[in-house]
Each structure stands twice: as structure tokens, then as C-alpha cells.
Amino acid sequence: MxxxxxxxxxxxxxxxxxxxxxxxxxxxxxxxxxxxxxxxxxxxxxxxxxxxxxxxxxxxxxxxxxxxxxxxxxxxxxxxxxxxxxxxxxxxxxxxxxxxxxxxxxxxxxxxxxxxxxxxxxxxxxxxLIGLDAVNAAAVGTIHSVKMVTRKPIDGLKGAPFIVENNIDIDNLREPLKLFEGSAREAAKGFPANVNVAVALSLAGIGPDRTQIHVWADPTVTRNVHRIEVEADSARFSMGIENIPSENPKTGLxxxxxxxxxxxxxxxxxxxxx
Ligand SMILES: NC(=O)C1=CN([C@@H]2O[C@H](COP(=O)(O)OP(=O)(O)OC[C@H]3O[C@@H](n4cnc5c(N)ncnc54)[C@H](O)[C@@H]3O)[C@@H](O)[C@H]2O)C=CC1
Ligand SMILES: O=C([O-])CC(=O)C(=O)O
Missing domain, CATH: 3.40.50.720 (NAD(P)-binding Rossmann-like Domain)
Structure with missing residues (x-):
């Protein structure tokens, strides 16, 4: 070629x-x-x-x-x-x-x-993720809030800078632990291989500072689970996706x-x- x-x-x-x-x-x-x-x-x-x-x-x-x-x-x-x-x-x-x-x-x-x-x-x-078409459309009008909750199995979170820097032991968790709550921008710093989805959501909608995300380490799930709530002047919608991890456990298939x-x-x- x-x-x-x-x-x-x-x-x-x-x-x-x-x-x-x-x-x-x-x-x-x-x-x-x-x-x-x-x-x-x-x-x-x-x-x-x-x-x-x-x-x-x-x-x-x-x-x-x-x-x-x-x-x-x-x-x-x-x-x-x-x-x-x-x-x-x-x-x-x-x-x-x-x-x-x-x-x-x-x-x-x-x-x-x-x-x-x-x-x-x-x-x-x-x-x-899911539904960025709807978020794009709602952003043509006015979006009031975008909230996202991410739950990942332990293997999908290992090595994240936020976990390492805060010395959080996730290996022995028996129940879900909320690791982080804040903006998509801050989440991307702490979990660069885990919350690209939150940043994509934020760029489709109201930006990385106003998009809120919670990140959970959850030993009870086997999939990367993302749930999103959007409140806009045109619509209110909830979206969820449960991703089967690929051979890279951080990445959904x-x-x-x-x-x-x-x-x-x-x-x-x-x-x-x-
Ligand atoms: N936007 C989204 O929804 C999602 C984004 N991601 C992101 O996508 C990216 C790729 O994910 P995966 O394929 O799962 O990662 P991976 O770790 O399986 O693959 C990355 C590849 O890049 C290669 N690489 C590293 N440095 C390189 C260089 N200088 N030149 C050429 N190749 C290089 C590595 O050898 C590896 O083969 C990651 O940043 C991940 O966080 C992952 C899941 C969802
Ligand atoms: O694959 C997923 O569920 C999401 C992910 O890793 C990311 O956004 O970086």
C-alpha cells in the first residue's frame, strides 16, 4: 500500500x-x-x-x-x-x-x-456509553443537570491514580465502596482509564465541570455499569448500560x-x- x-x-x-x-x-x-x-x-x-x-x-x-x-x-x-x-x-x-x-x-x-x-x-x-445523540439534542436547548454513576468490578479499577494516591485497598472489598464524587474533569484525572465515558458525556452536554459523576468499586458486579440522569428543558431521561469487559478489564467490549x-x-x- x-x-x-x-x-x-x-x-x-x-x-x-x-x-x-x-x-x-x-x-x-x-x-x-x-x-x-x-x-x-x-x-x-x-x-x-x-x-x-x-x-x-x-x-x-x-x-x-x-x-x-x-x-x-x-x-x-x-x-x-x-x-x-x-x-x-x-x-x-x-x-x-x-x-x-x-x-x-x-x-x-x-x-x-x-x-x-x-x-x-x-x-x-x-x-x-449510550445516548449521546439525546444529550447532543438536549444541549441544543438547555440542560439543567447531568449526573452519572459508574460501578466497576475490582479488576477494572486496579491501578487508577486516585486509588493509588489515596492508598485505598480495594482488593479485599466485600461490598460496594464509593471511591469518588465530583466533576467529570476531576474524575478523568483520578481514573484516566475508567471514565472516558463521563468526559464524552460532558462534551456532548454541559461540559466537564458541571457534569457530576460518582465512581464505585463494586465486588458484586461483573460488568462495567454506567447509569445517567439528564434533566433538560426539553426532556428528562435516564440511561443505563452494563458493559461486558473485554480482555482489558477496564474496557467494555x-x-x-x-x-x-x-x-x-x-x-x-x-x-x-x-
Ligand atoms: N471512550 C470510551 O468509551 C472508552 C475509552 N477507553 C480508552 O481507550 C484507550 C484504549 O483502550 P484499550 O484498547 O482497552 O487499551 P489497551 O491497553 O488494550 O491498548 C492500548 C495499546 O496502545 C499501545 N501503545 C501504548 N503506547 C503506544 C505508543 N506510543 N505507540 C503505539 N501504541 C502504543 C499499547 O501497547 C496497547 O497495545 C484507553 O485510553 C482507554 O482508557 C476505554 C474504554 C472506553
Ligand atoms: O468500558 C467502560 O465501561 C468505560 C471505560 O472504561 C472508560 O470510560 O474509560
């Missing part, structure tokens, strides 16, 4: 071949209307060689900051610490960046201005599917939902 477009296919590059990235790469390789996988960036190429060799069309392996040279859409599926290195060069070239580590956007919000200035775009999928659904919409003739 060359850097040149062979057709009017949109070229897609993926940064990070972990739980989310490999599923998106596989879906692109199996065929998404009008899209082709052109490149990937990985931390350890040897580890991913067998996977890449198994694809019908082998993408280029590039450094993360070069993906925008080989793609129209760069999909960020790496830890949030890498977000800037992936998204900045892409939007600087006027490309679209799909961001899953959306919590990382809050400390890098200038990337939105950069994208605007350069004709790029930043696309945040609904990810492991539906996250990759949400990105694939977003990619499908880029060239689909029939698009349903906003």
Missing part, C-alpha cells in the same frame, strides 16, 4: 493495537464501505507481527506522529498519555482524528482550535464496536442516529 490514494477510499490509520485497536483493524480488514486500513502505529512491532501478517491487506507500520501522512482518518486507541502525539500531527495536516482516550482531551483542548484552524476534525464516539459504527457512517449511504 502506498501513501497515494488508489481510489476515493478513505484511508484509516490506527494508533495502538490493544483491546480496541485490534478489533477496529480486523473490521476494516474485513471490509467497511469506502474505507481501507492504511497504517498502524504500535509500541512493540514484533508483538503484533503475527496479527498484521494475518490481515488480507497488510498496513504500513509507522511511528505514531506519522499516521496523518498515510491516512485521512487517524483512530487513537492508545493510552491517554499518547493522545497529543497522535492527534496533533493528524489535525495539523487537516485530517480527522477519532479519539477514544477522550479524558486526555481535557488537558489538550487546544487541539480543537488547531483542528479548526487547519481544517481537521476531532470525532468522539459514544464509546462505552462495546467500545470498539462504537468506533466501528462511527467509521461505517463515514461513507454509508444510509445513516441512522446522530
Amino acid at each position: 502506498t501513501d497515494q490514494k488508489a481510489s476515493n477510499e478513505l484511508r484509516v490509520a490506527i494508533a495502538g493495537l490493544g483491546s480496541i485497536g485490534t478489533k477496529i483493524a480486523t473490521a476494516l480488514d474485513q471490509g467497511i464501505e469506502g474505507l481501507a486500513l492504511s497504517a498502524v502505529a504500535v509500541r512493540d512491532p514484533a508483538k503484533h507481527q503475527a496479527f498484521l501478517n494475518g490481515l488480507h491487506r497488510t498496513p504500513k507500520v509507522l511511528p505514531i506522529d506519522q499516521l496523518g501522512e498515510a491516512a485521512d482518518i487517524v483512530v487513537e486507541c492508545a493510552p491517554s498519555s499518547q493522545l497529543r502525539a497522535i492527534v496533533e500531527p493528524a489535525v495539523r495536516r487537516g485530517r480527522s482524528a477519532v479519539v477514544v482516550s477522550v479524558g486526555g482531551l481535557l488537558d489538550n483542548f487546544d487541539l480543537v482550535d488547531l483542528a479548526r484552524a487547519k481544517g481537521g476534525r476531532i470525532l468522539v464516539p459514544t464509546g462505552a 462495546i467500545t470498539a464496536l462504537s468506533v466501528i459504527a462511527l467509521l461505517r457512517k463515514q461513507r454509508a449511504t444510509l445513516c441512522v442516529g446522530t
Whole structure:
């Protein structure tokens, strides 16, 4: 595959071949209307060689900051610490960046201005959440409040900075423990691999400072559970989702599917939902 477009296919590059990235790469390789996988960036190429060799069309392996040279859409599926290195060069070239580590956007919000200035775009999928279409619509009017409660099994929370810094022992919990209550912005700092969903919700609605979230460590659940209450001048709605964890226990299986659904919409003739 060359850097040149062979057709009017949109070229897609993926940064990070972990739980989310490999599923998106596989879906692109199996065929998404009008899209082709052109490149990937990985931390350890040897580890991913067998996977890449198994694809019908082998993408280029590039450094993360070069993906925008080989793609129209760069999909960020790496830890949030890498977000800037992936998204900045892409939007600087006027490309679209799909961001899953959306919590990382809050400390890098200038990337939105950069994208605007350069004709790029930043696309945040609904990810492991639900109903951002309704939140977007309600935000056209006035949203009074957005409240979210997240419950995760212990394995899905281990190592979160908030837990480590506060020396909280969650390993021996026998009943649910509320770890955190506050804004989506503060939650993203304490739980960067756990509450991307709250940040996506906040960006769709009333922002990271007014969106409230409670985070529970819950040994009685086996799924990542998110419940949301929205109070707006147009509607009141409650939403809930119980995500089956992927091979990465922090990440719900539906996250990759949400990105694939977003990619499908880029060239689909029939698009349903906003
Ligand atoms: N928006 C949402 O709803 C959700 C977002 N997420 C976020 O999505 C991101 C990815 O999640 P997973 O795929 O589950 O993580 P993962 O840990 O399974 O995969 C991340 C991959 O990135 C790779 N990586 C790390 N540094 C890299 C670098 N410099 N260059 C290239 N690759 C690099 C790692 O080797 C790993 O393969 C995380 O930030 C996670 O918090 C997770 C769940 C829901
Ligand atoms: O997968 C989930 O349920 C949510 C998640 O990890 C996140 O928002 O980062």
C-alpha cells in the first residue's frame, strides 16, 4: 500500500493495537464501505507481527506522529498519555482524528482550535456509553443537570491514580465502596482509564465541570455499569448500560464496536442516529 490514494477510499490509520485497536483493524480488514486500513502505529512491532501478517491487506507500520501522512482518518486507541502525539500531527495536516482516550482531551483542548484552524476534525464516539445523540439534542436547548454513576468490578479499577494516591485497598472489598464524587474533569484525572465515558458525556452536554459523576468499586458486579440522569428543558431521561469487559478489564467490549459504527457512517449511504 502506498501513501497515494488508489481510489476515493478513505484511508484509516490506527494508533495502538490493544483491546480496541485490534478489533477496529480486523473490521476494516474485513471490509467497511469506502474505507481501507492504511497504517498502524504500535509500541512493540514484533508483538503484533503475527496479527498484521494475518490481515488480507497488510498496513504500513509507522511511528505514531506519522499516521496523518498515510491516512485521512487517524483512530487513537492508545493510552491517554499518547493522545497529543497522535492527534496533533493528524489535525495539523487537516485530517480527522477519532479519539477514544477522550479524558486526555481535557488537558489538550487546544487541539480543537488547531483542528479548526487547519481544517481537521476531532470525532468522539459514544464509546462505552449510550445516548449521546439525546444529550447532543438536549444541549441544543438547555440542560439543567447531568449526573452519572459508574460501578466497576475490582479488576477494572486496579491501578487508577486516585486509588493509588489515596492508598485505598480495594482488593479485599466485600461490598460496594464509593471511591469518588465530583466533576467529570476531576474524575478523568483520578481514573484516566475508567471514565472516558463521563468526559464524552460532558462534551456532548454541559461540559466537564458541571457534569457530576460518582465512581464505585463494586465486588458484586461483573460488568462495567454506567447509569445517567439528564434533566433538560426539553426532556428528562435516564440511561443505563452494563458493559461486558473485554480482555482489558477496564474496557467494555462495546467500545470498539462504537468506533466501528462511527467509521461505517463515514461513507454509508444510509445513516441512522446522530
Ligand atoms: N471512550 C470510551 O468509551 C472508552 C475509552 N477507553 C480508552 O481507550 C484507550 C484504549 O483502550 P484499550 O484498547 O482497552 O487499551 P489497551 O491497553 O488494550 O491498548 C492500548 C495499546 O496502545 C499501545 N501503545 C501504548 N503506547 C503506544 C505508543 N506510543 N505507540 C503505539 N501504541 C502504543 C499499547 O501497547 C496497547 O497495545 C484507553 O485510553 C482507554 O482508557 C476505554 C474504554 C472506553
Ligand atoms: O468500558 C467502560 O465501561 C468505560 C471505560 O472504561 C472508560 O470510560 O474509560
